[in-house]
Amino acid sequence: MTANDVMKAKLNSTINGSTLLNDIRETEGRRENKIMLTAGPSNADPAVCDVGQLPLTGHLSADFLKMMDDVKQGLQYAFQTTYEWTLAVSGTGHAAMECCLFNLVEAGETVLVLNNGVWGTRVAALLNRINVNVQEIKKPYGDNFSYDEIEAAMKSVKPVLVFACHSESSGGAVQPVDRLGELCRNQSKEQGYDCLCLVDTVASLGGVPIHAEEWGIDAIYSGAQKCLSCPPGASPLSIGPRAVKKIQNRKTPCVSFYFDMVQLANYWGCDGQPRRYHHTGAIVSVYQLREGLRIVAKKGLDEMWKTHLNCSKLLWSELAKNGFEMYVKEEEKRLITVNVVCVPDGVDAGAVLKRLREVDDIELSGGLGALAGKVWRIGLMGFNCTEENVHKVVKALTEACKVCRK
Ligand SMILES: *Cc1c(COP(=O)(O)O)cnc(C)c1O
Secondary structure, three states, rough: OOOHHHHHHHHHHHHOOOHHHHHHHHHHHOOOEEEEOOOOOOOOOHHHHHHHHOOOOHHHHHHHHHHHHHHHHHHHHOOOOOEEEEEEEEEEEHHHHHHHHHHOOOOOOEEEEEEHHHHHHHHHHHHHHHOOEEEEEEOOOOOOHHHHHHHHHHHHOOHHHHEEEEEEEEEEEEEEEOHHHOOOOOOOOOOOOEEEEEOOOOOHEEEHHOOOOOOOOOOOEEEOOOOOOOOOEEEEEOOOOHHHHHOOOOOOOOOOOOHHHHHHHHHOOOOOOOOOOOOOOOOOHHHHHHEEEEEEEHOOOOHHHHHHHHHHHHHHHHHHHOOOOOOOOOOHHHOEEEEEOOOOOOEEEHHHOOOOOHHHOOEEEEOOOOHHOOOEEEEOOOOOOOHHHHHHHHHHHHHHHHHOOO
C-alpha cells in the first residue's frame, strides 16, 4: 500500500464509516426540545436552517448581489444606521472584530481599550499583534465604566480610537454607549481627544436597544449566532463616515487583505463602483443572515428588545425564587441577553452542566476566564428568548443543583 492508499483507507474508516452527522440529525430530530441557552451559539430559527439547504448561487451573480444588498439594508436597520459601509464579513464575530480593528488603526497609534472581561482582553491582545500602543482601563468582570472614567482616560492617553464592549458576555455586564460618540467628538483644542469609537455588540445586536448613528458610534460589529438566530458564518458591521474617512486616509495598507474594508465595501456595493471579485462570499451564510434579518424586520426591533428585557426579568425573578444569585448585583448593569448566575455553595458546576445536557436537553455555558467554575451563563437570545424556555431552565437548574453536590 502506498502512503496515499493508507490515508485514503484511514479516511474511509473515519469520515465515510462514521455516523456522526446522521447521529446529530437523528438526535436533534428526536430531541425536538433541545435548547442551546449558551452564551452562543443559540438555536438557529428553523426558517434560517431551511434556507441553508438551498443550492448555491454564484458569488457575483445578480441574485446573490441583490441578496447582499438586502443584508446590508437589514443590518442598517438592526444597527440603526444609514452608514453606507454596512456589510457582513465572512467568518464569525472575531472576523468582524479583526476587520474593524485592522482597518481603523495603524501601527504606532494609540487605542484606549475598556477592559471588563474576556473581550477587552482579546481586543488588547489582537492590537498588540499589529504594534498598536494599547492603553487599557480595567474593571472587574460584571462591572462597567462610567462616562467620567472613560473621559478621564481619554484625556490622559489621547487615543485615536476607543474600544468598548456593549455586551460583555463573560462577566454579564452591559456597557452604556449612548454618550460614547459625544465624548469622542470633543473638539476642544487644549484637551485634544477627538477620536473614533468602536463598539462590540456580538451578544446584543437585536436583543438590547442600540441606536448606533444617533449615539455617534463610528464603527460597530456583531455576530450571527446570538440574537440574530443564525448559524455562525457571516458577521455584521457598520462603519460611519468619520471612520470611513480615516480608513481612506491611511498611511499604510490594511494589514489583512481578506479584511481590507476598501475592497469589501466594493464587493458589497457600498462605493458606487462596479462590484469586483475580492473573495468568494460565504454564500449560504449570507442566505441565512438574510433570512434572520427578515425575521427581525417582521417582528420589529422594538418588539425584540421588549421580549429580551421581559424574558430576562422573568429569569431573574424565577432564579431568585429558587434561591439563586445573579453575579451582577445591580440590575441596571446587567446584560439582558447573557445572564450570569453564581454557582451555589456545595454544588458541582460541571456536573450540573452535564446533567442539564443529558437529562434535560439544555445547554448552558460555564464561566469564562476569571469566572471559570464559579458561574453559569444562561443565554436568552433571539429564537430562544421565550418565557417557556425561562421556566424550563430554572426548573432544570433547580433540580440539578439538588443532585449534583460536591
Ligand atoms: C461571542 C462573542 C464574540 C466572539 O464571537 P465568535 O463568533 O465566537 O467569533 C465577541 N464578542 C462578544 C461580546 C461575544 O459575546
